[in-house]
Amino acid sequence: MSVHQRSAxxxxxxGGIGSAIAAMLHEEGFGLTLVGRDPAKLDAVASSLDTGPPVHTIAGSLAEEALLDRIVAEHAAPHGSLDLxxxxxxxxxxRAVGDITADFLDEQLxxxxxxxxxxxxxxMPLLKEAVQQRKSAQIVNIASNAGKRGEATLASYSATKFAVVGFTESLHDELSTSGIKATAICPGLVDTPMADDYRDTVGPEEMIAPGDIAEAIRMTIRVSRSCVVPEIVLLRPIEWRQPEGA
Ligand SMILES: NC(=O)c1ccc[n+]([C@@H]2O[C@H](COP(=O)([O-])OP(=O)(O)OC[C@H]3O[C@@H](n4cnc5c(N)ncnc54)[C@H](OP(=O)(O)O)[C@@H]3O)[C@@H](O)[C@H]2O)c1
Structure with a gap:
């Protein structure tokens, strides 16, 4: 692999937001390791990214530590470093807060x-290697607008997303001067399968598009090495408004 080839x-x-991010990064010239549970869906995303940098897929659950080791090993083998x-x-x-069970919570955690x-x-070792080779690397964590303001029926989800925002702030504090940038993305409702519970009341044209998230990330990878974008909040016009007369 060329020393100039960036990888992510x-x-x-x-699917959803992740496949839009993958398409954008492939366009930007990144070699990709794509992870999800469903191998058929992963293969469909990979085959939509035709000519260009290499794309490798890994199917499994991120809840399993063995998968995390596999992801790092299978990315390291061809790339030797990780830019993003x-x-x-x-x-x-x-779920109403009174209905949260241990299984429901544990999967989200x-x-x-x-x-x-x-x-x-x-x-971390692969990110540091990218800094050695190309002077910068980046971690992007997809949080949520529910990670900035708690929402009814999303109590445990909001708690995990607040944790993602806090983790990302800590990464910035610890790593930014070493060349590794950290960014939290906090979108409102996005038109993906995750939004299915809202479709009775919100049409797809009223939701944020998965490609909007990808474009926001494109900006963070294009700015100069001396510019860090620690957080981006993307909202629908209706979200976070004060009630009439407030
Ligand atoms: N949609 C929204 O309104 C919205 C708003 C704010 C933030 N977000 C955040 O954006 C991110 C992407 O969500 P999305 O809207 O694109 O949802 P989605 O369409 O439901 O996609 C979720 C993705 O996560 C994968 N996944 C779930 N559990 C996994 C596990 N245990 N191991 C490995 N992969 C797993 C799924 O893989 P499989 O399909 O292969 O199972 C799928 O690729 C999430 O972090 C979500 O919280 C979404």
Whole structure:
């Protein structure tokens, strides 16, 4: 692999926001390792990225530590370094706080925050190698607007996304002067399968497009090495408005 070839790992790349991020990064010239649970969906995303940098897929659950080791090993083998880690995979679900069970909570904790921290930890040597070779590297964590303001029926999800925002702020504090940038992306409702519970009341044209998230990330990877974008909040016009008369 050429020393000029940048590379990225994208989790949750088998659909939704992750596949839009993968398409944007491929366009930007990144060799990709794409991770998701469903191998058929991952293959469909990979085959949509035809000519260009190499694309490798890995299917499995990020809740399993063995998968995290596999991701790092299979990315390192061809690339030897990692310019961009996108921790995008996530699980949601609406429940009144009194109905939250241990299983419901544990899945969200495992995917939305535990895997984000553990995969980032394991990627540090590869990110540092990218800094050695190309002077910078980046971690993008997909949080949520629910990670900035708690929302009814999203209590445990909001808690995991607040944790993602806090983790990203800590990464910035610890790593920014070493050449590794950290960015939290906090979108409102995005038109993906995760938004299915809202479709009775919100049409797809009223939702943020997955490509909007990809464009926001494109900006963060294009700015100069001396410019860090620590956080981006993307909202629909209706979100976070004061009630009439407030
Ligand atoms: N959609 C929204 O309104 C919205 C708003 C704000 C933030 N977000 C965040 O954006 C990110 C992407 O969500 P999305 O809207 O694109 O949702 P989505 O369409 O449901 O996609 C979720 C992705 O995460 C993967 N995933 C889930 N659990 C996994 C596990 N245990 N191991 C490996 N991969 C797993 C899924 O893989 P498989 O499909 O292969 O199972 C899929 O690729 C999430 O972090 C989400 O919280 C979404």
């Amino acid at each position: 790992i994208v989790t949750g790349a088998s 880690l996108v921790n995008n995979a996530g699980v949601s679900g609406n 495992a995917v939305n925050i535990r895997a984000v921290i553990l995969l980032t930890t394991r990627c």
